[in-house]
Amino acid sequence: MTVSLTTPRPLIAGNWKMFGLEASLDEARAVAAAVSEAPPAARVAICPPATLLHRLAETLSGEPVLVGGQDCHPAAQGAYTGDISAAMLVDAGARLVILGHSERRGGYGESCELVASKVEAALAAGLEPIICCGESLAQREAGQAEAIVTGQIRNSLPASLAGQAFAVAYEPIWAIGTGLTPTTADIAAIHKAIRAILVERFGDHGASVPILYGGSVKPENAAEILATEDVGGALVGGASLKAKDFLAIINAA
Numbered sequence: 118m119t120v121s122l123t124t125p126r127p128l129i130a131g132n133w134k135m136f137g138l139e140a141s142l143d144e145a146r147a148v149a150a151a152v153s154e155a156p157p158a159a160r161v162a163i164c165p166p167a168t169l170l171h172r173l174a175e176t177l178s179g180e181p182v183l184v185g186g187q188d189c190h191p192a193a194q195g196a197y198t199g200d201i202s203a204a205m206l207v208d209a210g211a212r213l214v215i216l217g218h219s220e221r222r223g224g225y226g227e228s229c230e231l232v233a234s235k236v237e238a239a240l241a242a243g244l245e246p247i248i249c250c251g252e253s254l255a256q257r258e259a260g261q262a263e264a265i266v267t268g269q270i271r272n273s274l275p276a277s278l279a280g281q282a283f284a285v286a287y288e289p290i291w292a293i294g295t296g297l298t299p300t301t302a303d304i305a306a307i308h309k310a311i312r313a314i315l316v317e318r319f320g321d322h323g324a325s326v327p328i329l330y331g332g333s334v335k336p337e338n339a340a341e342i343l344a345t346e347d348v349g350g351a352l353v354g355g356a357s358l359k360a361k362d363f364l365a366i367i368n369a370a
């Protein structure tokens with residue numbers, strides 16, 4: 118990681134996806150205990166399934182580990198069966214929210230415009246959004262990775278992000294849960310392209326927005342990935358479910 122006075126602390130966020138029952142709180146407690154005892158360079162967040170949000174926030178109350186949601190609806194409230202609003206995430210103790218994850222873009226057909234409206238809702242509720250982007254394997258093989266990712270970034274980031282705390286996460290779809298990762302040169306190239314748009318859109322603020330990498334981040338590869346130019350942290354799936362692995366990644370930042 119290239120650190121300068123204007124570089125914010127890196128962010129290491131765990132995305133538990135649809136994993137985790139009550140017993141998983143023990144893993145989060147172990148993370149919090151270790152982070153409290155030996156404060157890392159990075160900010161640390163855990164984004165559990167919605168059922169665990171409130172309990173996790175209570176468990177981690179006063180601890181230096183933030184809690185986040187994995188999605189929110191663009192409306193503040195309403196007749197939207199099965200959905201959860203940004204204000205509800207805040208009410209449950211969340212401070213951040215992951216938006217536009219490929220598992221939602223792909224699985225639920227979420228467009229960039231919908232993601233942008235969710236970002237607006239998150240900001241209105243006081244949440245720090247982590248906005249995801251990433252190309253499929255076919256798109257990468259067709260040489261379209263940069264064009265796809267920059268298109269997603271251009272269209273998923275509303276102007277109201279100016280001056281607000283937020284992060285971007287680059288997660289190539291083919292690297293998620295597969296054990297595959299891009300080369301650090303490939304990660305650096307995409308992050309550079311994202312950075313250029315952030316600077317074009319948000320000026321100096323855009324220069325300091327953390328760009329996380331996600332997709333098969335493990336204890337074994339975290340140090341190398343996190344040392345890559347313009348990588349400002351990691352969005353960690355599977356390896357965030359076990360305190361030992363997540364802590365190894367946190368401490369690699």
Ligand SMILES: O=C(CO)COP(=O)(O)O
Nearest residue numbers: 132293294332333354355
């Ligand atoms: O999708 C991810 C995080 O949002 C990455 O998941 P894995 O770390 O399990 O590959």
